Amino acid sequence: MLPTTVETKCSTLGCQNKATSRCTGCRDATPPTVYCSSDCQKRDWIFHKKYCGKKAYTFDMTLVGSRDPVITRSFEVPSWYTFQELHYTLQYAMGPWQCTHLHEFSFRGERDPFTYNDDEKLKILPRYLYEDDFGFSMPGQPAVPKEWEEKLLLSDVFDPRGRLHGKVVQDGEISPLMYTYDFGDCWEHELKYKGEKLAREARPLFTSAQGCGPIEDCGSISGWEDVKAAFRVPAAQRTSEQRYKVQWAKDVSGLGDACDPFKEPDVVQMNYEGRWENHLQAYKLASARA
Numbered sequence: 001m002l003p004t005t006v007e008t009k010c011s012t013l014g015c016q017n018k019a020t021s022r023c024t025g026c027r028d029a030t031p032p033t034v035y036c037s038s039d040c041q042k043r044d045w046i047f048h049k050k051y052c053g054k055k056a057y058t059f060d061m062t063l064v065g066s067r068d069p070v071i072t073r074s075f076e077v078p079s080w081y082t083f084q085e086l087h088y089t090l091q092y093a094m095g096p097w098q099c100t101h102l103h104e105f106s107f108r109g110e111r112d113p114f115t116y117n118d119d120e121k122l123k124i125l126p127r128y129l130y131e132d133d134f135g136f137s138m139p140g141q142p143a144v145p146k147e148w149e150e151k152l153l154l155s156d157v158f159d160p161r162g163r164l165h166g167k168v169v170q171d172g173e174i175s176p177l178m179y180t181y182d183f184g185d186c187w188e189h190e191l192k193y194k195g196e197k198l199a200r201e202a203r204p205l206f207t208s209a210q211g212c213g214p215i216e217d218c219g220s221i222s223g224w225e226d227v228k229a230a231f232r233v234p235a236a237q238r239t240s241e242q243r244y245k246v247q248w249a250k251d252v253s254g255l256g257d258a259c260d261p262f263k264e265p266d267v268v269q270m271n272y273e274g275r276w277e278n279h280l281q282a283y284k285l286a287s288a289r290a
């Protein structure tokens with residue numbers, strides 16, 4: 001039971017009653033899941049059971065080389081997510097981007113399991129490299145079956161009891177996880193594992209975000225800096241090349257005149273459940289077609 005002085009509303013959607021008890025399956029979660037009655041708790045269970053008592057992992061992500069401002073995202077993600085779902089989370093976090101290029105996960109550090117470990121078990125933790133729509137693949141780097149990324153859970157690596165835990169640890173600290181997207185523009189993301197907590201939702205939740213994600217195919221960090229520079233120049237003073245870049249950004253982003261490379265991401269909007277769900281469905285469909 002909650003202390004009677006705590007004025008907390010029942011967690012069941014649509015119920016405005018004051019809560020009198022908290023879910024015992026996740027009693028230490030913040031914010032707590034609380035109910036006014038056992039009826040309400042029963043009604044909510046179909047939603048709440050998806051994350052009740054389960055773990056989420058927190059990560060700080062930085063887009064390597066980004067500046068003015070450095071592009072960062074901090075988020076928590078379900079521990080039961082696959083690496084493929086983490087890939088979708090990062091696509092969503094950065095644009096949303098469209099999953100149209102190759103991507104790869106790898107661990108940075110001396111004990112990079114891909115190159116330094118002969119353990120048979122690690123054969124299931126490969127570099128993930130997909131062919132894009134054009135059948136393009138990197139020379140010397142074999143494409144890897146999609147199923148591996150779909151089957152490998154984050155908890156396999158980041159949970160102390162995970163089947164691959166310890167394989168990617170160096171000096172007690174987990175090596176940064178690197179996520180590279182688009183081997184043309186080569187967007188390198190460094191993901192620092194920060195820890196675990198009780199899940200608040202069965203989906204990613206962003207806690208902070210800085211810097212507008214680059215528009216895809218803008219030509220890497222330097223190309224994105226050129227786009228931003230063009231936008232900084234008053235319209236009447238732009239060179240023809242700068243006018244072209246501004247128009248390109250407006251067209252490709254699909255935002256038209258609302259395109260603004262300095263617009264800071266809105267964490268509240270990023271956390272809208274429906275918005276995430278829509279993108280997830282689109283990513284899954286695109287991936288099934290590829």
Ligand SMILES: [Zn+2]
Pocket residue numbers: 010011012015016017035036037040
């Ligand atoms: Zn209620």
Ligand SMILES: [Zn+2]
Pocket residue numbers: 023024025026027033048052053
């Ligand atoms: Zn619970």
